[in-house]
């Protein structure tokens with residue numbers, strides 16, 4: 001369903017469902033920030049309180065972990081939000097017929 005890193009293709013390559021009108025907006029970034037950010041902040045606090053490493057150790061561990069993890073999570077969160085828009089028939093999916101699984 002993606003035609004670029006985070007760009008949704010105009011239509012599904014398998015079933016042809018029109019995806020051009022999806023509207024995930026900032027939703028994926030919000031969920032990644034709130035969920036992954038919460039986990040990383042907790043992990044950083046735990047590392048600091050448990051081992052008291054110098055600052056550069058935090059930088060070496062958490063900068064790539066936070067940037068890489070966030071980038072990896074954006075796609076599945078975006079795909080999930082578009083799937084939920086389709087399931088609940090919102091954001092341009094209002095007139096899509098029910099599939100074999102129904103709603």
Ligand SMILES: [Zn+2]
Pocket residue numbers: 012013014015016017
């Ligand atoms: Zn499809």
